Amino acid sequence: MATGTSTPAGRWEAAENLVAGLRGGDVRALARAISLVENDAPTASAVLSACFPYTGHALRIGLTGAPGSGKSTLVDRLAAHYRAQQQTVGIVAVDPTSPFTGGAILGDRIRMQGHHADPGLYIRSMATRGFLGGLASTTADIASVVEASGKTRLLIETVGVGQDEVDIVRLADVTVVVLVPGLGDDVQSIKAGILEIADIFAVNKSDREGADRVEREIRAMQSLGGHAEGWVPPVVRTVATTGEGTAALAEAIERGAERLRQAGKLDEKRTAAWQARLVEMIRQKLVRELVRHRLGASDLEAHARAVAAREEDPYLLVEGLVRGLLDLHREDGNG
Amino acid sequence: MATGTSTPAGRWEAAENLVAGLRGGDVRALARAISLVENDAPTASAVLSACFPYTGHALRIGLTGAPGSGKSTLVDRLAAHYRAQQQTVGIVAVDPTSPFTGGAILGDRIRMQGHHADPGLYIRSMATRGFLGGLASTTADIASVVEASGKTRLLIETVGVGQDEVDIVRLADVTVVVLVPGLGDDVQSIKAGILEIADIFAVNKSDREGADRVEREIRAMQSLGGHAEGWVPPVVRTVATTGEGTAALAEAIERGAERLRQAGKLDEKRTAAWQARLVEMIRQKLVRELVRHRLGASDLEAHARAVAAREEDPYLLVEGLVRGLLDLHREDGNG
Numbered sequence: 001m002a003t004g005t006s007t008p009a010g011r012w013e014a015a016e017n018l019v020a021g022l023r024g025g026d027v028r029a030l031a032r033a034i035s036l037v038e039n040d041a042p043t044a045s046a047v048l049s050a051c052f053p054y055t056g057h058a059l060r061i062g063l064t065g066a067p068g069s070g071k072s073t074l075v076d077r078l079a080a081h082y083r084a085q086q087q088t089v090g091i092v093a094v095d096p097t098s099p100f101t102g103g104a105i106l107g108d109r110i111r112m113q114g115h116h117a118d119p120g121l122y123i124r125s126m127a128t129r130g131f132l133g134g135l136a137s138t139t140a141d142i143a144s145v146v147e148a149s150g151k152t153r154l155l156i157e158t159v160g161v162g163q164d165e166v167d168i169v170r171l172a173d174v175t176v177v178v179l180v181p182g183l184g185d186d187v188q189s190i191k192a193g194i195l196e197i198a199d200i201f202a203v204n205k206s207d208r209e210g211a212d213r214v215e216r217e218i219r220a221m222q223s224l225g226g227h228a229e230g231w232v233p234p235v236v237r238t239v240a241t242t243g244e245g246t247a248a249l250a251e252a253i254e255r256g257a258e259r260l261r262q263a264g265k266l267d268e269k270r271t272a273a274w275q276a277r278l279v280e281m282i283r284q285k286l287v288r289e290l291v292r293h294r295l296g297a298s299d300l301e302a303h304a305r306a307v308a309a310r311e312e313d314p315y316l317l318v319e320g321l322v323r324g325l326l327d328l329h330r331e332d333g334n335g
Numbered sequence: 336m337a338t339g340t341s342t343p344a345g346r347w348e349a350a351e352n353l354v355a356g357l358r359g360g361d362v363r364a365l366a367r368a369i370s371l372v373e374n375d376a377p378t379a380s381a382v383l384s385a386c387f388p389y390t391g392h393a394l395r396i397g398l399t400g401a402p403g404s405g406k407s408t409l410v411d412r413l414a415a416h417y418r419a420q421q422q423t424v425g426i427v428a429v430d431p432t433s434p435f436t437g438g439a440i441l442g443d444r445i446r447m448q449g450h451h452a453d454p455g456l457y458i459r460s461m462a463t464r465g466f467l468g469g470l471a472s473t474t475a476d477i478a479s480v481v482e483a484s485g486k487t488r489l490l491i492e493t494v495g496v497g498q499d500e501v502d503i504v505r506l507a508d509v510t511v512v513v514l515v516p517g518l519g520d521d522v523q524s525i526k527a528g529i530l531e532i533a534d535i536f537a538v539n540k541s542d543r544e545g546a547d548r549v550e551r552e553i554r555a556m557q558s559l560g561g562h563a564e565g566w567v568p569p570v571v572r573t574v575a576t577t578g579e580g581t582a583a584l585a586e587a588i589e590r591g592a593e594r595l596r597q598a599g600k601l602d603e604k605r606t607a608a609w610q611a612r613l614v615e616m617i618r619q620k621l622v623r624e625l626v627r628h629r630l631g632a633s634d635l636e637a638h639a640r641a642v643a644a645r646e647e648d649p650y651l652l653v654e655g656l657v658r659g660l661l662d663l664h665r666e667d668g669n670g
Contacts, residue, residue, distance in 0.1 A: 009611075016462075025365040041362060045650045045654065046650075048650045049648050049651060052645070052649070052650065053645065055645075056643075056645050066401075203546075233410050241635045267643060267644075270643040271636070271639045271640045271643040272639070274638075274639040274640075274642045274643045274649065275636055275638075275639035277634055277649065278635060278638060278639055278642070278649060278652070278653065279622060279635065280652055281649065281650075281653040282622060282625060282656060282657060283618050283619075283621065284618075284621045285653055285654070285657045286618070286621040286622065286625070286657055286660070287614060287617060287618045287621065289657060290617060290621070300610055300613060300614065301606070301610055303609075303610075303613060304606045304607070304609040304610035304613055305606045305609075307609045307613070308391075308602060308605040308606040308609045310387070310388065310390075310391050311388050313384050314387070314609065314612065314616065315380045315381075315384040315387065315616075316384060316617040317613070317616055318613065318620055319380065319620070321617060322617060322620045322621055322624060325621070325623055326621070326625075326660065
């Protein structure tokens with residue numbers, strides 16, 4: 001009766017066709033596969049499964065830094081550097097600073113122009129997540145789709161200092177934290193958090209006054225310890241606008257990755273990342289199933305209205321809903 | 336057999352005692368109740384239920400801005416202003432920039448000193464969330480516990496520009512976005528996102544050069560539309576270090592709240608906030624139950640290891656786990 005992607009078999013077939021397309025170099029198939037994953041379409045899971053066997057080989061490099069740190073330009077420089085070395089490159093840029101606007105980021109088009117004709121480079125921006133989403137997990141999924149298209153270097157770029165961004169870069173193999181001189185008084189408060197996630201520091205715009213100070217501050221914090229034993233995150237100075245320091249940064253990244261590999265830490269890190277992703281995937285799927293099968297959006301709104309009016313206790317409500325759903329305590333009274 | 340908080344009845348009794356204590360002005364009971372919620376203790380849900388009837392009356396004011404914008408000082412000024420007006424004040428400060436360090440923020444103690452003897456003011460910082468947590472939802476819960484202690488103004492302060500922070504301030508009634516002159520080149524990229532969540536803009540450190548420019552930029556963006564009809568977010572200039580502009584900011588907040596009330600929008604906003612919180616609460620609880628009852632942490636790690644080694648497909652795994660858990664399709668083959 002049902003055809004196309006409305007049956008599981010149809011979804012698998014569609015997904016396999018799409019993945020065959022993107023494996024074969026079809027950029028439109030790649031873009032379509034990413035959109036399906038980003039929009040959490042019914043086919044998304046099948047697309048990701050079909051991509052999965054082709055993943056795990058690329059090096060995933062996370063880059064994070066405050067708005068204005070010039071990180072996008074730095075990422076572009078790194079991409080060009082890798083291309084010159086015959087590596088293929090995927091860039092996934094996450095900008096959670098425009099959560100309500102949705103849609104594509106203008107910058108994409110601007111940035112794409114320089115590389116338009118290069119099939120060895122693919123750039124994708126994600127502007128937002130929905131309230132049900134898990135931004136880090138979805139970003140990692142999209143990186144997997146890009147990797148399945150045959151890219152050997154994945155650059156995952158994110159703005160900011162929030163937990164979401166930390167979660168995103170945690171899923172990378174090697175993390176570069178981009179700092180710049182003169183970004184306000186208490187950059188220290190950022191550094192305290194990121195010191196532990198940085199494998200490498202890039203001091204961008206290092207031709208500006210204050211670069212010495214930023215580097216000194218990083219060194220001072222490092223001397224207090226905090227990072228995993230053995231590896232002291234190097235500080236690399238860059239000027240993304242001119243390209244200065246790009247090669248040194250790429251080299252630091254390779255050394256960082258190599259060290260992880262030799263110490264057996266890369267597998268460990270990827271296992272930890274997968275554990276976090278599995279939890280997030282389970283969470284997302286559970287909520288989706290719940291909303292789909294047991295609780296319509298309108299019911300949820302009615303409950304929210306009752307709670308806001310203090311007519312219903314939300315904690316007891318959730319307890320009851322979840323208990324009913326999980327059927328943990330026999331079937332003793334749920335609708 | 337079981338005593339204390341190990342039975343549901345024991346948990347309820349403990350929670351009710353604690354909430355009676357914090358309602359009666361016992362600051363240690365309040366601190367303890369918040370810790371239980373923050374740590375997601377078994378008693379947390381009972382504590383929140385016991386607090387719930389005493390909530391919904393305070394005005395919740397969200398304040399967000401980049402690190403270095405002086406928002407904490409501004410929050411302190413607002414608190415002092417409200418205290419002078421005989422309002423009681425709770426401050427919940429969220430700093431997701433130090434996600435790995437956990438524990439209390441030093442600033443707490445420094446900031447508390449000025450108000451130490453004032454029972455009408457309570458300040459609490461949250462440094463982090465775990466990987467399973469929902470920061471926005473937990474922050475809202477903690478604000479509820481603080482409100483139940485009898486506070487009439489809740490100031491919810493958060494650093495940064497990420498999705499988490501947006502989610503946090505979305506749960507407030509009125510949102511103040513704090514900007515400062517001279518915070519780097521592309522503050523614009525922040526503004527694009529926050530324009531839609533700001534009910535009020537505070538231009539702090541407005542004695543510095545560039546305050547005019549910041550205000551002009553906000554006005555220019557406002558002229559492009561984007562905010563809810565009728566209310567054009569006012570721009571208030573402040574100098575938190577001297578207290579200049581605090582009264583004007585407080586007045587703008589009251590006017591904003593009053594306008595929401597008159598238009599019937601406050602209930603609407605709170606209903607939307609509760610809907611988001613319910614989804615998050617359901618999600619958290621489902622995952623917790625799953626991990627507790629069906630899947631140990633060690634199982635999860637074993638799965639993660641298998642996935643990282645490409646021996647197990649994570650998408651099929653999650654599908655199977657969730658299906659088994661929800662028992663949606665009869666009992667046709669899950670472990």
